[in-house]
Amino acid sequence: MVYPYRGIVMETRIFSNKDIEEAARILKTGGLVAFPTETVYGLGGNGLDKEAARKIYAAKGRPSDNPLILHVSKMEEVIPLVESVPEKAKLLMDSFWPGPLTLILKKSAIVPLESTGGLDTVALRCPDNALTLELIEKAGLPIAGPSANLSGSPSPTEASHVYHDLAGRIEGILDDGAVGIGVESTILDMSTERPTLLRPGAITLEDLTEVLGEKPDIDPTLLGKSMEDGFVPKAPGMKYRHYAPKAEMILFRTLEHKGAESKVRESMAKYLEEERGDSFQKKIAILCAEETKPLYQEMAEKKNIRLKILGRREDPLSMTHNLFRILRECDEEGINLILSESYPEEGVGFALMNRMKKAAGQKIILIK
Structure with a gap:
């Protein structure tokens, strides 16, 4: 079910650090305030108020079975929200909070089902942003x-x-300016016997393995497995189309590493000329890395294609930082078709490619 937005138009105010008290007051009285984190901006409401949760779903046009993340300012605030805090969960909080890690635990009775997508688990995070930590403390929720x-x-x-x-x-x-990381937090399910990665982020699988002393399981949907009918998402972004620009987006991926960059460029050119017909009448963008930009410049100039530089291959965080901003930029420029390179799914690259695949609706051209 999607709670319909009822078309109520209100004044949306921009707050600075001087307005923390007013922002906290709005949250305490059931209103909604967007807030900054190190990952992306969040849409905030009282996590213990079922009506506030309904307002969040309505404002976003979000399905109500898609769980919300509850943000706290310190580990002690988790205790009343859950049945218990396993030792391994405490270890992860000590290691990565404040930071881009969300943990899923069994919820307590005070957390309404409206905030958890109807589940008996709750997603929890302590964000690494001083303004938001102060906002949580002043709101007291x-x-x-x-x-x-x-x-x-x-x-x-x-x-x-x-x-x-x-x-x-x-x-x-x-408002706290541009965020640092640019993609959502890592989500780890700690409510079951074995830790399970539900969404990759800046806290990598390798980071989690080092702290836990064991490699977490990986949810099958992250490995390209199809979801069965009746699938119940335990974390945001698992079930529905996410991160998508208005344009059609296609990823190009090689099966071999040798000469991969040139093969991707050749495949893009062939695709446009042989398979798309009148595509050059459309506005087209190519997403590439700083290192491979020279491969596309001649084609871009000749075909009036816009080059969008994600970042540096050797620094995947530079790519996550820019990805969503560039996709929104493509929307603003009226781009109809986005062709993109693919990148190694290692470390932070796993999170980067997870978002890029979802943005492309899993449209991937494999190059032999």
Whole structure:
């Protein structure tokens, strides 16, 4: 079920650090305030208020079986929200909080089902942003916070992105400039016998393995397995189309590493000339790395294609930082078709490619 947005237009105010008290007051009285984190901007409401949760779903146009993440300012605030905190969960909190790691635990009775997508588990995170930590403390409650965008569109990495999507639907936006990481937090399910990675992020599988002393299981959906009918998502972004630009997006991927960059460029050119027919009448963008930009410049100039530089191959975080901003930029420029390189799914690259595959609706051209 999607709670329908009822078309109520309200003034959406931009708050700074001087307005923390007012932002906290809005949250305490059932309103919605978008807030910054190190990953993306979140859409905040009182995580213990079922009506606030309904408002979040309505403002985003988000399905109500898609769980929300509850944000806390310190580990002690987790205790009343859960049945218990396993020792391994405490170890992870000590190691990575504040930071881009969300943990799923069995919820306590005070957390409403409206905040958990109807599940008996709750997703919890302590974000690494001083303004938001102060906001949580002053509000005195856990802040439920999915990404502050319209459901399905690229996540917001700047306050202006939030305003574009949600102005008139929420009371305020706490502005702290551009975020650092640019993709959502890692989500690890700690409610079952074995830790299971549900969403990759800046805290990598290798990071988790080092702290836990064992490699977490990986949810089959992250490995390309199809979801069975009736699949119940335990974390945000598992079931529905996410991070998608308005344009059609296609990823090009080689099966061999030798000469991969040139093969991708050749495959893109062949695709445009042989398979798309009148595609050159459309606005086209190519997403590539700083290192491979020279491969595309001649084709881009000749065909009036826009080159979008994600970042550096040797620094996947530079790519995650820019990804959603570039996808939104493509929307603003009226791009109809996006062709993109693919990147190694190791470390942070696993999170990068997870978001890129979802943005492309799993449209991937494999190059032999």
